Amino acid sequence: MYDEIINEPQWHEECGIFGIWSKTASVTDVCYLGLFALQHRGQESAGIAVTDGMHVDIAKGMGLMTEAFRPRLPGITGHCAVGHVRYSTVGGSVLANVQPFLASFSGGFISLAHNGSLTNAQETRRRLENAGCIFQSSSDSESILNLIAVSQAPTVEEKILSSLEQIEGAYSLVIMTGDRLTGVRDPHAFRPLCLGRLEDGYVLASETCALDAVNATFVRDVLPGEMVVVDRTGVHSYFLQKKARRSSCVFEYIYFARPDSVIDGVSVWQSRYLMGRRLAREYPAAADVVVPVPDTGIAAAIGFSAESGLPFVEGLIKNRYVGRTFILPDQTKRKATVEMKLNPVQANLAGKRVVLIDDSIVRGTTSARLIALLRRAGATEVHMCVSSPPITHPCYYGIDTSIRRELIAAVSTEEEICRKIGTDGLHYLSLQGLLESVGDGMGERMCTSCFRGDYPTDVSECLAEAGI
Numbered sequence: 001m002y003d004e005i006i007n008e009p010q011w012h013e014e015c016g017i018f019g020i021w022s023k024t025a026s027v028t029d030v031c032y033l034g035l036f037a038l039q040h041r042g043q044e045s046a047g048i049a050v051t052d053g054m055h056v057d058i059a060k061g062m063g064l065m066t067e068a069f070r071p072r073l074p075g076i077t078g079h080c081a082v083g084h085v086r087y088s089t090v091g092g093s094v095l096a097n098v099q100p101f102l103a104s105f106s107g108g109f110i111s112l113a114h115n116g117s118l119t120n121a122q123e124t125r126r127r128l129e130n131a132g133c134i135f136q137s138s139s140d141s142e143s144i145l146n147l148i149a150v151s152q153a154p155t156v157e158e159k160i161l162s163s164l165e166q167i168e169g170a171y172s173l174v175i176m177t178g179d180r181l182t183g184v185r186d187p188h189a190f191r192p193l194c195l196g197r198l199e200d201g202y203v204l205a206s207e208t209c210a211l212d213a214v215n216a217t218f219v220r221d222v223l224p225g226e227m228v229v230v231d232r233t234g235v236h237s238y239f240l241q242k243k244a245r246r247s248s249c250v251f252e253y254i255y256f257a258r259p260d261s262v263i264d265g266v267s268v269w270q271s272r273y274l275m276g277r278r279l280a281r282e283y284p285a286a287a288d289v290v291v292p293v294p295d296t297g298i299a300a301a302i303g304f305s306a307e308s309g310l311p312f313v314e315g316l317i318k319n320r321y322v323g324r325t326f327i328l329p330d331q332t333k334r335k336a337t338v339e340m341k342l343n344p345v346q347a348n349l350a351g352k353r354v355v356l357i358d359d360s361i362v363r364g365t366t367s368a369r370l371i372a373l374l375r376r377a378g379a380t381e382v383h384m385c386v387s388s389p390p391i392t393h394p395c396y397y398g399i400d401t402s403i404r405r406e407l408i409a410a411v412s413t414e415e416e417i418c419r420k421i422g423t424d425g426l427h428y429l430s431l432q433g434l435l436e437s438v439g440d441g442m443g444e445r446m447c448t449s450c451f452r453g454d455y456p457t458d459v460s461e462c463l464a465e466a467g468i
């Protein structure tokens with residue numbers, strides 16, 4: 001899925017979170033580096049909050065990290081920081097919604113960054129507003145902050161735990177209070193969160209690629225329903241009372257996470273490679289070359305090539321210097337934009353039967369444009385192979401999906417999709433093939449709701465909001 005190509009709603013990972021507690025390090029710089037490694041998870045805004053235990057400073061801005069922090073980074077030399085990169089799904093793309101959120105409460109101050117989306121957000125917010133809470137943003141994450149602030153529990157840990165018992169849905173959190181860093185993963189473990197060790201402290205991050213970026217040693221993934229607290233005495237673990245069936249997002253492996261990350265013990269790159277091998281077994285296409293849609297289709301295309309014996313070639317070259325700002329307003333210019341961002345390699349395509357590997361198809365418009373590009377470069381046949389099953393249902397756990405009627409696989413048969421995107425053949429990876437490709441039996445403990453519509457939490461509030 002090459003979602004940057006066109007100015008249309010596609011799938012976006014909406015957040016990356018990072019937290020650091022250190023005895024001596026300059027935590028602002030380390031937090032910046034960690035967040036930078038998570039930039040793929042959100043490009044609309046970024047923020048960092050830092051404390052020295054007495055004071056707190058926060059810097060936030062819109063855009064990529066380099067844009068958001070151009071005016072300034074937090075100025076104090078602290079021992080603890082939390083950071084966030086965001087693509088908005090709940091709440092608009094405005095500065096008021098940029099995280100981390102920071103508030104004062106009876107226990108001092110609290111700063112919080114959230115990855116995920118709550119499925120009882122409206123009910124929670126209504127309850128808090130009725131109790132007199134004032135909101136400064138339209139983000140569901142601010143409700144979590146308010147729940148903690150109004151909690152009557154005696155300790156900060158108990159305030160956080162009792163607040164989280166009241167919310168449902170997807171949340172991985174990093175929370176900074178005066179002298180400690182807290183990380184939480186919801187009982188379903190929808191979104192990733194891992195713990196790493198520094199020489200003189202600890203970090204929490206959405207993905208292990210961020211640990212690598214700051215030279216932290218991977219300690220472990222935060223467990224479903226677990227809260228880890230880092231302070232001067234080390235790492236302490238607590239658990240929510242609420243228990244749930246583990247439902248980690250399988251799309252982290254298909255598309256969202258960086259391929260060099262390892263999530264819950266499973267390599268993202270290896271999973272994608274195995275998805276490609278499985279695709280080749282399920283769909284032994286009569287073709288000459290295997291071409292990935294860069295970048296997320298590359299590992300699966302290498303796997304497809306290894307299994308099928310067909311040569312892997314670069315058929316589409318991505319212009320890495322065209323940023324988000326290169327989005328033009330009208331349709332004619334948008335088409336030109338596609339060609340500015342991806343250009344076919346005629347030498348690898350002319351006269352060839354091509355297997356095109358992409359990670360998913362959402363609306364189908366991008367696939368149609370890519371296939372047309374390949375044909376114009378001389379490909380005689382284009383077989384579209386997708387390393388995930390058809391997406392037939394929206395996600396309510398923090399991924400920005402089109403509404404259901406805009407999902408091409410929800411409203412069209414495979415033959416209709418073939419016609420609409422102009423392919424000579426179409427094959428989606430089977431659900432079983434997908435789950436078996438995500439190693440170590442993890443596949444069985446994944447959320448697959450966007451393929452099946454069997455949501456692991458009550459989503460009636462989300463359905464009502466969508467008018468269903």
Ligand code: SF4
Pocket residue numbers: 190248249250251252394395396397398399447448449450451
């Ligand atoms: S519905 Fe799909 S995208 Fe959303 S959490 Fe589940 S698997 Fe991930």
